[in-house]
Amino acid sequence: MNLKVRKAVFPAAGLGTRFLPATKAMPKEMLPLVDKPLIQYAVEESIHSGIQNIYIVTGRGKSAIEDHFDVSFELEHLLSSRKKTELLSIVQGVSDMINIAYVRQKEALGLGHAVLRAKELIGDEPFAVVLSDDVIDSEIPCLRQLLDVYEFYGASVVALMEVPPDQTSSYGIVDAEPVEHNGAKSSLYRVRNMVEKPKPGSAPSNLAIIGRYILTPEIFKSIEQIEPGAGGELQLTDALKHLLRNRPIYGLKFEGTRYDAGDKLGFLKATVEMALKRRDLGTAFHEYLKTLKL
Numbered sequence: 167m168n169l170k171v172r173k174a175v176f177p178a179a180g181l182g183t184r185f186l187p188a189t190k191a192m193p194k195e196m197l198p199l200v201d202k203p204l205i206q207y208a209v210e211e212s213i214h215s216g217i218q219n220i221y222i223v224t225g226r227g228k229s230a231i232e233d234h235f236d237v238s239f240e241l242e243h244l245l246s247s248r249k250k251t252e253l254l255s256i257v258q259g260v261s262d263m264i265n266i267a268y269v270r271q272k273e274a275l276g277l278g279h280a281v282l283r284a285k286e287l288i289g290d291e292p293f294a295v296v297l298s299d300d301v302i303d304s305e306i307p308c309l310r311q312l313l314d315v316y317e318f319y320g321a322s323v324v325a326l327m328e329v330p331p332d333q334t335s336s337y338g339i340v341d342a343e344p345v346e347h348n349g350a351k352s353s354l355y356r357v358r359n360m361v362e363k364p365k366p367g368s369a370p371s372n373l374a375i376i377g378r379y380i381l382t383p384e385i386f387k388s389i390e391q392i393e394p395g396a397g398g399e400l401q402l403t404d405a406l407k408h409l410l411r412n413r414p415i416y417g418l419k420f421e422g423t424r425y426d427a428g429d430k431l432g433f434l435k436a437t438v439e440m441a442l443k444r445r446d447l448g449t450a451f452h453e454y455l456k457t458l459k460l
């Protein structure tokens with residue numbers, strides 16, 4: 167039996183420079199898609215995948231994230247005295263469902279470095295890593311899809327997506343061979359090699375790693391052994407490549423739509439599509455969009 171995955175790490179210490187000035191005094195993870203912060207989408211995906219222990223790796227200026235998942239007595243008192251029960255349950259909802267802890271990344275030295283900060287909290291068990299910039303809308307939560315693969319193979323699993331060749335330099339890219347799984351050969355891969363942000367024209371494929379990972383605890387040793395890579399940062403992709411010397415790693419082309427909410431255009435696309443899907447807003451928003459002479 168493989169150990170159950172009970173914990174998820176949410177790196178959230180980046181400076182969010184792509185969204186300045188909005189992120190000067192507010193963490194980018196708190197930018198809302200319609201009315202919910204990015205990080206809450208990711209936390210809800212984790213809950214719906216069966217993981218309730220949430221470890222957020224924060225940095226300076228990120229206290230709004232802690233407040234967001236904390237109890238807000240004044241607000242709750244106000245909503246309950248005004249009998250706003252629906253809003254009250256929205257406000258209480260997520261915090262009630264998770265055990266949350268924070269660990270500090272003093273300097274933004276890379277994704278590998280951020281994950282390493284959670285080493286003591288994770289201990290010797292498998293865990294998930296969730297990047298809240300990648301918002302994934304799917305029937306079965308993306309993390310749940312990866313967990314199913316982990317539970318079968320007992321090995322680390324990364325989420326994969328095909329990207330256009332001119333975008334490979336923005337991602338971790340894998341070299342991988344398809345594996346037969348559940349009778350289908352198209353979506354599961356065994357990773358042979360990987361490279362973080364390959365130079366244009368040198369990517370081994372167009373299969374990019376998207377911000378969802380199930381990792382076995384040996385990854386911490388690998389992170390400790392690698393040198394800084396792309397951008398002078400300790401890269402999680404490089405640690406996975408190191409781990410690949412001794413352990414198999416799988417990649418799953420997940421089902422669902424992924425939005426790159428860390429990018430302005432991606433953020434706008436996510437906002438429009440999420441709004442169109444909302445029961446309370448969708449119809450009116452759709453009508454409005456039709457009036458735009460595009």
Ligand code: G1P
Pocket residue numbers: 277297300336337338339362363374375376377401402403
């Ligand atoms: C990070 C990872 C990269 C991955 C990407 C997915 O990069 O380092 O391997 O492909 O997330 O969003 P970042 O977007 O932080 O530059």
